Amino acid sequence: MMKEDDVPALGKLLLEPWRQYKRFWRTRTEVMAGHLLRHPAQVASEKDDSPMSAWTFNLTQSATSAAIAKIIVTVVMFFVPITTAATSPSTKLGEEEKSASTVFADAVDARAEKINEWLAVAWPPFALAVIARLMAWGTLKTDDLVSEKKRSARLRFLYLDGALGLFPQILLATGTGLFAALAPAASKDAFVPPETLSQSVAASLAFVVLLIGVPWQYILNNFVIPRRLFLFNGYSFHMVFPWLARGPRGEPYLRYSVVLSVVALLTGTIMPTVMAIVATVVALGVTITRHALGLT
Numbered sequence: 001m002m003k004e005d006d007v008p009a010l011g012k013l014l015l016e017p018w019r020q021y022k023r024f025w026r027t028r029t030e031v032m033a034g035h036l037l038r039h040p041a042q043v044a045s046e047k048d049d050s051p052m053s054a055w056t057f058n059l060t061q062s063a064t065s066a067a068i069a070k071i072i073v074t075v076v077m078f079f080v081p082i083t084t085a086a087t088s089p090s091t092k093l094g095e096e097e098k099s100a101s102t103v104f105a106d107a108v109d110a111r112a113e114k115i116n117e118w119l120a121v122a123w124p125p126f127a128l129a130v131i132a133r134l135m136a137w138g139t140l141k142t143d144d145l146v147s148e149k150k151r152s153a154r155l156r157f158l159y160l161d162g163a164l165g166l167f168p169q170i171l172l173a174t175g176t177g178l179f180a181a182l183a184p185a186a187s188k189d190a191f192v193p194p195e196t197l198s199q200s201v202a203a204s205l206a207f208v209v210l211l212i213g214v215p216w217q218y219i220l221n222n223f224v225i226p227r228r229l230f231l232f233n234g235y236s237f238h239m240v241f242p243w244l245a246r247g248p249r250g251e252p253y254l255r256y257s258v259v260l261s262v263v264a265l266l267t268g269t270i271m272p273t274v275m276a277i278v279a280t281v282v283a284l285g286v287t288i289t290r291h292a293l294g295l296t
Contacts, residue, residue, distance in 0.1 A: 020060070023051075023052060024052060024057065024060050024061070024064070026051065027051040027052040027057050028057075028061075028162070028163045028166070030051055031057075031159045031160065031162070031163040032163055034228075034232075036051055036159055037156050037159060037160070037228070037232045038232065039152075040054055040152055040155035040156050040159060041148075041151055041152055041155060054154075054155040054156075054158035054159050054162075055128075055158060057158065057159060057162045057163075058128060058132075058158040058159070058161060058162040059128065060162070061161075061162035061163075061165065061166050061169075062128075062162075062169070064166065065165075065166060065169040065170045065173055066173055068170050068173075068174075069170050069173030069174040069177050070173075070177065072170075072174045072177075073174060073177040073178055073181055076178060076202055076205065077178075077181045077202070079198055080181075080182070080196075080198045080199055080201075080202045081196065081198065104287065104291070107287050108280070108283045108284050108287050109283075110283075111282075111283035111286055111287060112276075112279040112280045112282075112283035112284075113279075114283075115278075115279040115282050115283055116275055116276060116279040119275045119278065119279060127266075127267060127271060128158075130266070131263050131266070131267070132154045132157055132158055133150075133154060134259050134262060134263055135153075135154070135157045135229075135256075135259060135263070136150050136151075136153035136154035136157060137150065137255075137259065138255045138256040138258070138259030138260070139153050139157070139226065139229040139230060139233055139255075139256055140153055140233060141235070144233070144234075149233070152233075153229065153233055156228075156229055156232055156233070157225070157229060160225050160228055160229065161225065164220050164224060164225060165217070165220060167216075168213050168216040168217040168220060169213075169217070170213075171209050171210070171212055171213030171216065172210065172213040172214065172217060174206075174209050174213075175206045175207070175209040175210035175213055176206075176210070178202055178203070178205065178206035178209070179203070179206050181202075182199060182202060182203055182206070221260060222257075222260065226253065226256050230253075
């Protein structure tokens with residue numbers, strides 16, 4: 001039986017998500033006003049009445065964007081029936097007559113896919129740490145690349161990315177999630193033209209959402225965020241072409257542009273490739289071990 005003393009603790013536990021939600025929006029308001037960007041390193045408390053730290057705030061924003069996008073995709077796909085081709089008798093017979101090597105390869109692929117899903121959940125904090133360090137380096141001049149200034153620039157980027165990137169990242173996650181959900185189960189990597197009216201509407205919605213989200217995120221990354229970062233890092237900001245941002249008055253915009261390209265390559269190609277390789281190697285090792293032990 002629940003004791004009376006346990007009720008306040010239980011109530012506090014149930015209210016914790018709401019408190020963190022209010023704390024997130026309070027922190028975002030202070031970031032947008034510029035208060036937390038002046039001395040970001042001084043925000044060290046994790047009390048309910050204090051702003052979130054830069055790392056906590058950015059990770060909370062990423063989780064919030066992903067959760068909202070997941071809800072939107074789930075609601076939309078509830079009204080979109082996905083039809084798959086029926087399996088013919090000959091196909092079923094072929095599946096039954098698969099060779100041992102094919103069965104082994106299918107087992108590796110299935111485990112690799114599951115491991116890759118786990119890695120996709122685990123890698124964002126690591127990726128964020130790498131990206132934050134790169135972006136901090138890209139917004140400082142060579143003479144200012146000292147530990148204290150790099151830390152402040154890193155925290156400013158995390159705050160700005162979390163505050164400004166909330167809504168465009170919701171749009172990006174929603175658009176990509178809808179396109180992924182519309183792909184048939186038999187061919188997850190290929191987009192199949194919609195066959196029904198509801199699929200056409202969902203695909204059009206995904207396209208419109210990405211049409212808004214991609215330019216929005218591009219403008220943030222290339223203009224809004226660097227402008228604020230440079231100003232709070234003690235530099236002026238004049239929008240010029242990257243290859244012209246040189247000289248004693250030039251901001252490190254050329255360096256920042258290079259870092260943006262590296263980050264795009266890192267998150268769009270290198271990290272997914274590394275994750276896929278790791279997942280395949282681990283799945284191969286697990287499958288071989290299970291076969292050797294006679295578990296499959």
